[in-house]
Amino acid sequence: MQLEDVRIFVATVNAGSFTAAADQLQQSKQYVSRRMAALEETLGVRLLVRNTRKLTVTERGREFYDHAQRIIEAVSNAEEAISERHGVLHGALRISAPLSFGMRHLSPLIIEFMKLHPRVQLNVDLSDRRSDLIGEGFDLALRIGPLADSTLIASRLGDLRTTACCSPAYAKEYGIPASPGELVHHTCLLYGKESTTGWEFAIDGNRQMFEVKGMLIANNGELVRDAAVADSGIALLPYFIVGPAIEEGALIPVLESFVPPPLQLSAVYPQHRQSSLAMRTFLSFLQERLAGTVAQPVSRRPQRA
Numbered sequence: 001m002q003l004e005d006v007r008i009f010v011a012t013v014n015a016g017s018f019t020a021a022a023d024q025l026q027q028s029k030q031y032v033s034r035r036m037a038a039l040e041e042t043l044g045v046r047l048l049v050r051n052t053r054k055l056t057v058t059e060r061g062r063e064f065y066d067h068a069q070r071i072i073e074a075v076s077n078a079e080e081a082i083s084e085r086h087g088v089l090h091g092a093l094r095i096s097a098p099l100s101f102g103m104r105h106l107s108p109l110i111i112e113f114m115k116l117h118p119r120v121q122l123n124v125d126l127s128d129r130r131s132d133l134i135g136e137g138f139d140l141a142l143r144i145g146p147l148a149d150s151t152l153i154a155s156r157l158g159d160l161r162t163t164a165c166c167s168p169a170y171a172k173e174y175g176i177p178a179s180p181g182e183l184v185h186h187t188c189l190l191y192g193k194e195s196t197t198g199w200e201f202a203i204d205g206n207r208q209m210f211e212v213k214g215m216l217i218a219n220n221g222e223l224v225r226d227a228a229v230a231d232s233g234i235a236l237l238p239y240f241i242v243g244p245a246i247e248e249g250a251l252i253p254v255l256e257s258f259v260p261p262p263l264q265l266s267a268v269y270p271q272h273r274q275s276s277l278a279m280r281t282f283l284s285f286l287q288e289r290l291a292g293t294v295a296q297p298v299s300r301r302p303q304r305a
Contacts, residue, residue, distance in 0.1 A: 003075065005039040006068045008032055009047065013065050014137035017055050024094075024123065024137075077275060091278035092121040096133070096141035100221045100241055101265075102126035106142065109289050113282060120278050128219040133270055139279050140269045142286075144238070145192075152268040155283060157290050159262035161239040164199070165251040169231040176254045177234075180210040187233035188212040189224045199236050201258040225251075238263060265290070 012021040012032060022029045040047050047061035057065065076091055097106050103126065110124060125131065125138070133141055133152060147154055166176065177183050180201040188199070190212065198209045214233050218224050221241040228235040228242070229250045235242065245251040267286060273279050 001039065001042050003071075005035050005042075006071055008035045009039055010065065010068050010072060011137060012036060012048070012055070013057055013061070014135060018050075073272065088119055089117040089278060089281055090119045091276065092123070093139045093276075093278050093282055094123040094125070094137055095282075096125045096127070096131040096136075096138045098142065098144055099126045099128050101142065101144060101238075104240055105290065109286065112289070113285055116285075117278075117281070120282075128221075133268065139273050139276065140267055140283065143266045143268055144263050146264065147266055147268065150268075151271060153271055153274065155267045155269075155287070157265045157267055157287060160265050161262055162236060162260045163239050163242055163246070163253055164234060164236045164255045164260065165228060165242055165246060165253050166234040167229055167231045167250065168252055170228075170233065171252060171254070173231075180208070180255060180258050183234065184211050184213065188214040189227050189233045189235040190214055190217045191221055191224045191235070191237060192219055194236070199260065201255065201260050203258055207261060236260060 008021065008025065008027075011025055012018060015021040015024055018029050018032045018036070022032045025032065036048060043064070045060045045064075046058050047064055049056040049058060102124070106124075106126075110122060113120070114122060130143075131138055131141055133139075142157075143154075144160060174186065177186060180199065180203070183199065188194075194212060194217075199212050200207055200209050202208075216224065216227055216232065218227075221237050224235050225237055225241050225245060227233065229245055234254060235251075242251055246253060267283055269279060269283070
């Protein structure tokens with residue numbers, strides 16, 4: 001039995017299909033399928049049931065998966081321990097991050113980290129969907145906004161300033177709200193879950209939620225920003241997304257007297273990855289580098305997500 005096949009098996013179960021696993025591993029679907037067939041032949045048991053719709057893990061496959069995860073983790077820990085003694089960081093990290101933030105802030109940091117630690121393999125997934133770290137095999141994810149209760153460990157990296165804004169043409173035609181309560185009379189461009197929760201502003205030091213409505217709901221901030229630039233309504237977005245447009249005059253801030261609460265930026269990771277030297281090194285690197293890009297530095301004490 002080859003360790004490579006064990007890694008591919010775990011990746012396939014986590015991904016839920018040969019195609020998704022092949023994409024993650026940067027291998028062909030045929031190669032992944034062939035290696036899984038070889039693994040089953042070596043073990044003499046059926047691990048996966050294949051059909052046109054989905055991949056199902058057998059009872060024996062689930063049992064082997066639990067052992068396989070421990071094998072891979074043990075090998076990874078051994079590699080890191082040896083590399084640490086020789087002063088060269090070694091290992092692999094699978095990272096998830098929001099698309100816009102990843103392109104603007106994480107991308108240059110990934111390149112810098114690669115130069116500092118050329119023996120660490122980085123697999124980065126930039127997407128505005130909220131990934132399942134354990135189910136999809138991620139080592140660490142960056143999250144913007146409040147964290148849901150989970151078994152993940154969270155380290156808060158800082159706070160991101162948010163700004164309400166619209167285009168000058170929209171302001172000229174429809175006016176601008178004098179207070180957050182007037183937003184209900186405007187077309188708002190909604191980002192993520194705002195369509196159900198509303199927008200939050202601080203009034204006299206107290207946070208209040210205000211109803212908003214509009215014809216656009218998107219899970220990508222740059223799409224919402226572009227709609228605002230195109231005179232489609234008022235947006236409430238992190239400043240790193242709308243800042244350049246504001247500086248160029250394509251957008252103007254509104255409701256500046258009513259400061260919206262910042263969005264917390266956090267790194268989350270599974271409990272079993274706490275022992276990974278590569279993960280801890282990358283997290284410390286992020287904490288140091290992002291300190292200059294977040295609005296308000298906060299305590300770095302890890303906590304439950």
